[in-house]
Amino acid sequence: MLRTMRQSTASGIRTPARLLPLLYLGTAHISLLLACLLAGLWPYAVAGFFYHSWMVALVHLVTIGWITFSILGAIYIVGPLALRMEMAPRRMDGLAYALGVLGLAGMIGHFWIEEYGGMAWSAGMVVIGVSFMTARIAGGVGRASVQPSVKLHILLSCVNFWIAASMGLLIAVDKAAPFLPGYLLANVFAHAHLAALGWATLMVMGVGYRLLPMILPAKMPLGRSTYASAVVFEIGVLGLFASLLVQSRWAIAFAIVIVAGLALFASHVIWMLRHPAPTPAGMPRPDFAVLHAAGAGASLLAAAAIGLLILTAAPSTRILQAAAAYGMLGLVGFLAQMVVAMETRLLPMAAWLWSYANSGDEVPPPSPHLMRDRVLQSIVFAGWTVGVPALAGGLFLESGGLVAVGAWSLFAAVAVGTLDSGFVVGSALRDSRRLTTTT
Numbered sequence: 001m002l003r004t005m006r007q008s009t010a011s012g013i014r015t016p017a018r019l020l021p022l023l024y025l026g027t028a029h030i031s032l033l034l035a036c037l038l039a040g041l042w043p044y045a046v047a048g049f050f051y052h053s054w055m056v057a058l059v060h061l062v063t064i065g066w067i068t069f070s071i072l073g074a075i076y077i078v079g080p081l082a083l084r085m086e087m088a089p090r091r092m093d094g095l096a097y098a099l100g101v102l103g104l105a106g107m108i109g110h111f112w113i114e115e116y117g118g119m120a121w122s123a124g125m126v127v128i129g130v131s132f133m134t135a136r137i138a139g140g141v142g143r144a145s146v147q148p149s150v151k152l153h154i155l156l157s158c159v160n161f162w163i164a165a166s167m168g169l170l171i172a173v174d175k176a177a178p179f180l181p182g183y184l185l186a187n188v189f190a191h192a193h194l195a196a197l198g199w200a201t202l203m204v205m206g207v208g209y210r211l212l213p214m215i216l217p218a219k220m221p222l223g224r225s226t227y228a229s230a231v232v233f234e235i236g237v238l239g240l241f242a243s244l245l246v247q248s249r250w251a252i253a254f255a256i257v258i259v260a261g262l263a264l265f266a267s268h269v270i271w272m273l274r275h276p277a278p279t280p281a282g283m284p285r286p287d288f289a290v291l292h293a294a295g296a297g298a299s300l301l302a303a304a305a306i307g308l309l310i311l312t313a314a315p316s317t318r319i320l321q322a323a324a325a326y327g328m329l330g331l332v333g334f335l336a337q338m339v340v341a342m343e344t345r346l347l348p349m350a351a352w353l354w355s356y357a358n359s360g361d362e363v364p365p366p367s368p369h370l371m372r373d374r375v376l377q378s379i380v381f382a383g384w385t386v387g388v389p390a391l392a393g394g395l396f397l398e399s400g401g402l403v404a405v406g407a408w409s410l411f412a413a414v415a416v417g418t419l420d421s422g423f424v425v426g427s428a429l430r431d432s433r434r435l436t437t438t439t
Contacts, residue, residue: 016354107126110122149224153207154207193240194237205229226268229261299334
């Protein structure tokens with residue numbers, strides 16, 4: 001991996017930007033910490049029926065604050081390093097970040113006080129800011145010298161975000177001045193699934209084709225079969241979105257198509273595991289990035305099984321409870337923890353590149369595998385391992401006690417993970433200051 005990173009800088013690939021990705025990632029950590037803190041302080045507001053303003057605020061702290069902002073921050077690093085894509089910050093990028101942060105803060109605050117007019121304009125700020133960034137991503141990856149199948153995954157995920165964001169904005173305006181036809185919860189479920197699956201999950205799949213071989217390490221899957229996961233998954237996602245909107249029984253069929261798309265991607269991951277690349281010297285074991293990815297995969301399997309059960313079973317109180325657990329496993333257990341897995345490896349790689357650039361690309365820093373504190377990483381993984389099933393169980397059983405255990409476990413894990421990431425970034429900044437004073 002070190003050789004690949006040195007080759008990237010030597011071949012003219014720009015060293016990843018520092019300020020904007022750190023701003024996005026820092027905001028993401030604060031968002032998830034706040035979500036866990038609020039759930040821990042008011043667990044009985046989380047347990048029980050899930051569609052109320054406080055719960056919606058917590059969900060958006062996870063979906064926009066943690067998942068979306070982490071994706072936007074990571075793309076500044078993944079773009080130059082893994083996607084062969086220019087992602088140099090522009091002046092408008094900073095404005096897009098400011099709009100996104102101010103809009104998110106306004107959304108959460110107005111959800112909390114149940115003031116839907118302010119929530120609608122706040123949502124509009126988020127849509128503008130993130131839509132600008134996804135347009136940047138779509139344009140950049142379209143010009144990048146990366147496999148067309150990877151481009152397809154990422155481009156479709158950006159298109160799905162635009163549709164999901166537009167739907168979310170309509171729902172926000174509808175809360176203040178009702179005008180949308182159909183059943184409110186059907187509109188909300190359609191929006192949520194398009195955002196979580198079409199935007200975040202498809203982006204994870206597309207980037208995963210390039211990043212997972214670097215993380216495992218393994219050979220990279222090639223060939224036309226890598227198109228299939230994007231095409232099949234997208235058909236399922238758009239079909240599920242439309243069928244949920246109109247409350248059609250076709251939702252079951254499209255959900256099965258989505259599972260088939262995920263299975264195609266999983267088959268490529270299994271192919272990677274069966275075709276390992278030489279392990280870099282000094283890589284510690286166990287590899288916590290891989291462990292978090294495995295935990296995220298287990299949550300995805302559980303969420304898929306529960307989701308199919310919900311669609312096929314008759315409505316009941318138990319099905320509503322299962323829906324809450326399904327949403328938590330999909331958003332927190334899978335997507336949020338997959339972000340942890342990628343950041344565990346990405347941030348040290350970025351810090352390594354920043355330090356290397358500070359030396360004029362002459363003095364390679366110590367291995368990025370040594371930048372993470374193993375004790376802190378163990379605490380983070382233990383917190384996620386305890387927190388995810390506790391939260392899922394608490395939501396299904398409507399147990400405030402279990403919700404509190406899960407929320408505080410995740411709060412501790414995110415806090416310790418933030419501290420560990422701070423040490424990684426701090427090491428790169430210290431190297432920068434030391435080189436500045438010695439030259």
